[in-house]
Amino acid sequence: MMSCKNICVEYKAKKSYHTTYYGDGVRRCTECEVFIRWNKIRCPCCGTSLRIKTHDSKLRRRLLSKK
Ligand SMILES: [Zn+2]
Ligand SMILES: [Zn+2]
Incomplete structure (x- = not known):
């Protein structure tokens, strides 16, 4: 069920070679199979919840153990 309307393009x-995906404001839409610069939870194109992969699991662990 592809609901991509090509808005995501x-x-x-x-x-970029200098910045990684999943950086600031970059999210992945699994429906459109594209990385978009978008700050909201849902894709502006198909409305699917966007993925934010937490790259830095080490940092995350540190934050958790800090408590
Ligand atoms: Zn799309
Ligand atoms: Zn989408």
């Missing part, structure tokens, strides 16, 4: 995150 306008928000598409450009690949």
